Amino acid sequence: MQLARVIGNVVSTVKNSALVSRKLLIIQSIDGGLRDVGKPLVAVDSVGAGVGELVFWCRGKEASFPFEGSDVPTDCTIVGIVDSEAHVRSIAL
16 A cells, blocks of 8 residues: 545546446655655545545555455555544654
8 A cells, every 4th residue: 555645536428337436536646754756646436535635545456455346447546544644744754
């Protein structure tokens, strides 16, 4: 899992049928000091995250695990919401 901040929403007029009713969000990876790392990504939201929140996300085969029982075509999924930025900063120090 990696840290990211949700920086936007994706609006799609046409989706794979397995993605219908699933929210797509733009995330920016961050390091332990809450600094941007790399380029933004589009992620499928599995936890109800919103713009501005810190989230955990994963890639690869594990990205589909939150949707067990359905074939969601994803390679990037938000799997958790960070309660407080203070928790992240205290770990990074």
